[in-house]
Amino acid sequence: xxxxxxxxxxxxxxxxxxxxxxxxxxxxxxxxxxxxxxxxxxxxxxxxxxxxxxxxxxxxxxxxxxxxxxxxxxxxxxxxxxxxxxxxxxxxxxxxxxxxxxxxxxxxxxxxxxxxxxxxxxxxxxxxxxxxxxxxxxxxxxxxxxxxxxxxxxxxxxxxxxxxxxxxxxxxxxxxxxxxxxxxxxxxxxxxxxxxxxxxxxxxxxxxxxxxxxxxxxxxxxxxx
Numbered sequence: 634x635x636x637x638x639x640x641x642x643x644x645x646x647x648x649x650x651x652x653x654x655x656x657x658x659x660x661x662x663x664x665x666x667x668x669x670x671x672x673x674x675x676x677x678x679x680x681x682x683x684x685x686x687x688x689x690x691x692x693x694x695x696x697x698x699x700x701x702x703x704x705x706x707x708x709x710x711x712x713x714x715x716x717x718x719x720x721x722x723x724x725x726x727x728x729x730x731x732x733x734x735x736x737x738x739x740x741x742x743x744x745x746x747x748x749x750x751x752x753x754x755x756x757x758x759x760x761x762x763x764x765x766x767x768x769x770x771x772x773x774x775x776x777x778x779x780x781x782x783x784x785x786x787x788x789x790x791x792x793x794x795x796x797x798x799x800x801x802x803x804x805x806x807x808x809x810x811x812x813x814x815x816x817x818x819x820x821x822x823x824x825x826x827x828x829x830x831x832x833x834x835x836x837x838x839x840x841x842x843x844x845x846x847x848x849x850x851x852x853x854x855x856x857x858x
Contacts, residue, residue: 634739637670637783637856645822646854652826653852656833661842662775662796663850664832665768666825669857671784672758678746679735685745686731687724694723739784751785758782759789762857769793771849775840779812779828781821788812790832799839808832825854 641649653664698714715723735742743751759780763769768776771793778791790809792800808831815824 636858637668649854650852652829656829659837660840661846662836662840663771664777666779667762667855669782672782673754675746678742679732681745682735683728683731687728690727755782755787763791
């Protein structure tokens with residue numbers, strides 16, 4: 634899977650940074666966009682893919698390597714021509730091939746990963762990014778995180794306590810849903826820039842800025858590989 638840092642050119646990063654600067658010019662809030670390659674490891678998804686490939690290998694062996702009973706007058710079961718060690722080896726090889734393919738093919742690993750697990754991992758990843766990027770340490774407690782996790786195809790918008798006093802959870806969910814709608818159109822940079830603009834406009838209404846506001850967090854896209 635393509636790492637988050639490789640999704641953006643220098644020009645695209647500059648466009649996002651400018652969107653942050655423009656949005657923050659009208660509010661005392663700090664906006665931090667973060668894009669992660671994945672929020673979880675999902676080993677079980679790889680294991681399930683390996684089991685699926687192992688089962689497929691077993692079915693193929695059973696289908697391709699049978700021969701009819703050559704004994705006169707018999708119509709018994711069709712014995713398989715492979716010896717047991719070969720059969721076991723093929724099944725084991727199928728398991729590891731499936732794991733290797735799932736490690737490279739995000740869609741396959743996602744297919745074998747429970748949806749609720751991905752939801753939990755993205756929620757945890759967003760909270761971790763909120764603390765790791767020190768969004769909760771702004772002087773006015775007015776930091777906002779825009780978080781996108783590429784593998785899971787999920788997003789989150791988190792805010793510190795002063796923002797939460799003025800914006801309801803429903804408003805943050807609407808901002809997140811609008812971001813997701815833009816992401817579905819396929820332009821990652823445009824979706825992030827538009828989300829920053831929407832967040833900035835809303836924060837300018839409830840947390841307007843002043844000439845004395847400082848810039849506490851970097852106006853840059855953060856990528857987590």
